[in-house]
Amino acid sequence: MHRRLFLRHAALATTALAALPLSVCSPPESAPSEAAPPAGEASGGPLHEATLADLQAYQQQGRYSARQLTELYLQRIEALNHKGPTLRAVLSTNPEALRIADALDQERRAGRVRGPLHGIPILLKDNIDTGDSQFTTAGALVLARHRARQDAFIVRQLRAAGAVLLGKANLSEWSNFRSTSSSNGWSTLGGQTRNPYVLDRSPNGSSSGSAVAAAANLCAAAVGTETDGSVVSPASACGLVGLKPTVGLLSRAGIIPISSTQDTAGPLARTVRDAALLLGALAGPSAAPDPADPATAARAGQDPTDYTAYLQASALQGQRLGVEKSHLRDPSAAGDLLRQAVAELKKLGATLVEVELPRPLKPIGEAEMEVLLHEFKDSVNRYLAAAGAPVKSLAEVIAFNRKHEARVMPYFEQELLERAEQTTGLGSARYRAALARSNDASRRGLDQLFTGLRLAALVGITAGPAWSLDLVHGDSDAGPSFTTPAATAGYPHLTVPMGQVHGLPVGLSFVGPAWSEARLLGLGYAYEQATGHRRAPAFRAGLAGQ
Numbered sequence: 001m002h003r004r005l006f007l008r009h010a011a012l013a014t015t016a017l018a019a020l021p022l023s024v025c026s027p028p029e030s031a032p033s034e035a036a037p038p039a040g041e042a043s044g045g046p047l048h049e050a051t052l053a054d055l056q057a058y059q060q061q062g063r064y065s066a067r068q069l070t071e072l073y074l075q076r077i078e079a080l081n082h083k084g085p086t087l088r089a090v091l092s093t094n095p096e097a098l099r100i101a102d103a104l105d106q107e108r109r110a111g112r113v114r115g116p117l118h119g120i121p122i123l124l125k126d127n128i129d130t131g132d133s134q135f136t137t138a139g140a141l142v143l144a145r146h147r148a149r150q151d152a153f154i155v156r157q158l159r160a161a162g163a164v165l166l167g168k169a170n171l172s173e174w175s176n177f178r179s180t181s182s183s184n185g186w187s188t189l190g191g192q193t194r195n196p197y198v199l200d201r202s203p204n205g206s207s208s209g210s211a212v213a214a215a216a217n218l219c220a221a222a223v224g225t226e227t228d229g230s231v232v233s234p235a236s237a238c239g240l241v242g243l244k245p246t247v248g249l250l251s252r253a254g255i256i257p258i259s260s261t262q263d264t265a266g267p268l269a270r271t272v273r274d275a276a277l278l279l280g281a282l283a284g285p286s287a288a289p290d291p292a293d294p295a296t297a298a299r300a301g302q303d304p305t306d307y308t309a310y311l312q313a314s315a316l317q318g319q320r321l322g323v324e325k326s327h328l329r330d331p332s333a334a335g336d337l338l339r340q341a342v343a344e345l346k347k348l349g350a351t352l353v354e355v356e357l358p359r360p361l362k363p364i365g366e367a368e369m370e371v372l373l374h375e376f377k378d379s380v381n382r383y384l385a386a387a388g389a390p391v392k393s394l395a396e397v398i399a400f401n402r403k404h405e406a407r408v409m410p411y412f413e414q415e416l417l418e419r420a421e422q423t424t425g426l427g428s429a430r431y432r433a434a435l436a437r438s439n440d441a442s443r444r445g446l447d448q449l450f451t452g453l454r455l456a457a458l459v460g461i462t463a464g465p466a467w468s469l470d471l472v473h474g475d476s477d478a479g480p481s482f483t484t485p486a487a488t489a490g491y492p493h494l495t496v497p498m499g500q501v502h503g504l505p506v507g508l509s510f511v512g513p514a515w516s517e518a519r520l521l522g523l524g525y526a527y528e529q530a531t532g533h534r535r536a537p538a539f540r541a542g543l544a545g546q
Contacts, residue, residue, distance in 0.1 A: 047072055047217050049536055052116055052274045055220055059108060059119050066101040066108070066119030070164050073121045077167075077218050085199055085539040089212035091126045091190045093167035095133055101164050116277045118162030123219040125210045126168035126190075127175055128152050128265070129254035129387070134165075138256045139173040139187025141408050142400040146389050152254025153290050154223065154265050154282045161281040166219050169209030175230060176206040177258050177376055177420075179412040181474040184208055184234075188408050192469060195237060196537035197503055201466040202475060204237035206230040207268065211238040214268045215537055221269040221278050227258045227372065229463070229483030231266040232495040236462035236507030239497050239534055241275045241524065242268050246514045247490035248299050250282050253292035257379035259372050260295070261439050262487050270534060272496060272525040276307035279517065298514075307521050313529050315522035317349030321510075322449055324460035325356045327480045333501040334464045334479055341498050341508050341527070345459070348530055353453055357485060358445035367441075368488055370434035377420040394421050411471040442488035450513045457516070457523055458485070462495040462507035482509040494520040497533040502543055505535075 046058065047069075058064040064072075074093060081090045094100075104119045124130065127138045129148030137143040151159065158165065170190035176182055185193030185208030193208040195201040196216040203212045207224025211234035214222040224231040226244045235242025244266045252263050267278035283305075289296040327338055342352050380394050391397050398417050401408045408414075423431070449455060464479030486493035491514055495507035508527065510520045528534070 045072065047076060049217065049270060050220065051271055052120055052220060052277050055120055056116060056118070066104045066164060067098055069119065070097050070101040070121050070166065073166060073219055077213075080216055080218060080539075085194065085196065087196060087212055087216060087218075088185075088191045088193045089170055089203075089209040089216065089218060090123065091137070091139065091168045091170045091187075091209060092134060094130075094165050097121070097164055097166050104162055104164065107162075114160070114162035115281070117158070117281050119164060120162070120220045121164045121166040122158060122278070123166050123169045123210060123213050123222040124155070125171050125207050125222070125224045127171060127225060127256035128155060128168075128223065129256075130155055130165060130168075132165075134168060136168070136256065137189055138175065139171050139189050140397070141188045141404055142391055142397050143389060144189060146387070148254065149388050150254065153251035153292065155254065157282055157284040158223075160284070163281065169207070169213050169222060169224075171209055172206035172230075174417070175225065175227065175256070175258055177227070177372070177416050178414050179474075180415050181412040183411065183469060183471050184475055185212075186411070186471065192471065194469070195466050195504075196539055197239065197500075197505060198466070198540045198543055200469055200542045201504060202237065202469055204229075204234040204463065204466060207234050210268050211235055211240055211242070214238070214270060215240055216539075217536070221267060221274050223265055223278070223282065224268050225255055225263065225265045226487070227262045228368070228487035229481070231268065232483060232493050232507065232509065233463045233481070235268055235495050237466040237505060239500075239505035239537065240268050240270060240495075240507075241272050241497070241528070242266060242495050242507070243275050243279060243517065243521070244486060244493040245279065245517050246492050248293075248295040248297070249302070249492075249515070249517065251290035251293040251296050253290055257376070257383055259375040260379055261371065261375060261435070262490060263379075272521055272528050273308060273311055275494075276311060276521045276525075279521075280305065280307050302515055305518050307518050310518040310522040311525040312522060313526055314349070315526040316345060319350045319456040319523065320353060320454055321345060321350050321523075322353050322355035322453060322455045322458045324458065324482065325354045327460040327482065328354060330461070330480050332464065332479050334461050334506050337499040337501070337506050338461050338508070341459070341531075344531055345527065348526055352459075353455065355449055355453065355455075355458065357449075357458075358441075365438065367434045367437035368439075368484070370430065371438050373416070373420045374423045374426055374428070374431040374434070376416075377423050378426050380420075412474060438488050439490070442485060443490070446485060446489050446491060446511075447513065456512065457520060458509075458511040460509050460511075461498075462509040465501040465504035465506055482511070486511045490514070492517045492520055494524045496524040496528050497535075498531075499533050500535065503538070503540060
């Protein structure tokens with residue numbers, strides 16, 4: 001959940017600032033063997049801005065095995081996550097990663113290559129279950145030793161595709177649905193994740209560690225989850241491509257939830273092509289519904305898609321795009337970037353139409369908050385009861401946090417957990433009314449724009465440049481944001497780098513109707529290829545005096 005969505009609903013925290021705890025990263029099962037980069041590699045070595053195609057080519061050419069690639073990523077995590085800039089993006093590494101890589105190398109030697117993710121190290125947000133020796137914690141002390149009974153649906157898809165599960169990424173604790181005064185990227189178990197572009201700035205969230213790890217080349221790509229902004233906002237802040245797909249495209253079974261109507265997993269990558277490849281792997285080869293997630297029933301009839309087939313440099317030609325009027329006229333530096341992007345989109349053959357989003361779709365309202373509070377209690381209780389967790393209900397989580405208040409709540413409280421616990425169930429009139437005002441109204445409003453104006457997508461500023469980290473007062477409002485319309489409607493949202501403000505990345509959003517992921521990826525690819533706004537992070541300490 002994106003922290004800035006709650007700013008209008010709470011007072012600021014006033015707890016004192018103390019030293020940040022360090023992330024804990026499990027050691028690999030054995031010491032890495034030598035895998036020195038050949039002469040002439042970029043200064044960052046073979047992993048520097050390497051695409052999935054690059055990593056496949058390394059393996060095919062015999063330059064690096066899957067094991068060696070995994071070792072190199074583990075070494076880079078050790079160097080940057082715990083030392084140097086101390087990114088705190090990776091909560092734990094997978095003790096089984098090297099064994100997985102060895103098995104995939106054996107398959108390759110035997111002539112079996114599973115696809116574009118074969119031997120590719122991928123990080124998972126630590127609210128995604130893995131049925132192995134890793135813990136699934138949501139960053140929370142209460143779940144510090146929680147091992148899931150089985151893989152999440154999307155994890156099974158990644159294993160089948162040949163990915164190496166490198167470890168778990170830090171996140172905003174409970175996906176930032178704990179307090180109204182939180183700092184995105186902070187968790188009790190992982191500490192404060194830092195933005196790799198400017199270290200004293202927020203990484204945004206709640207998929208903070210996934211975004212920072214992908215941006216800083218600590219993994220080939222990463223998986224995050226979103227309720228409202230939690231994939232696309234950190235992607236924007238960290239110079240990445242991020243995609244929140246249509247709710248129901250990817251099963252949520254085995255993911256610690258917030259909302260049954262808005263939650264979804266999504267890819268975070270350095271290029272549109274890599275995001276498309278990762279999305280295809282997460283979806284799997286079949287469009288059959290997952291009985292464990294009723295939302296996937298709507299996926300039936302949606303053909304399994306090779307999303308890369310839609311990645312054409314000409315994809316913007318002849319397309320009608322709606323641009324959010326308030327964003328287009330925003331006087332900030334982010335508004336300047338959007339106006340430049342509009343000019344670039346026009347040069348690439350698109351027609352831009354100014355639109356004004358219906359009022360309910362702009363900032364988060366009480367209706368969306370009411371929906372999330374009700375659904376969080378219901379969904380978390382279901383998850384905890386079925387997952388073999390050490391606590392079985394939200395009420396027990398709240399009681400545990402109170403008992404361990406000194407460690408769990410040094411900076412901010414648990415008001416959202418407590419408000420959710422007070423709700424009375426999904427059958428209540430209050431919940432049903434809020435759902436109609438938020439989610440149903442969002443779909444109607446967006447559909448009217450898409451069909452009435454014949455728009456392929458809406459574009460806007462994903463989020464303003466990252467604000468300064470502040471554990472005392474929580475997150476700041478950094479200007480325009482475009483996360484809520486797609487979130488409440490359950491529609492797909494792609495963000496692509498659009499430039500930087502004082503070295504801080506800002507993303508361009510493409511929002512489309514349900515099941516339009518392939519088209520959005522095509523539009524984003526055409527824009528990305530023509531503009532090339534992605535820049536690797538420089539790990540600057542701060543902006544003062546620069």
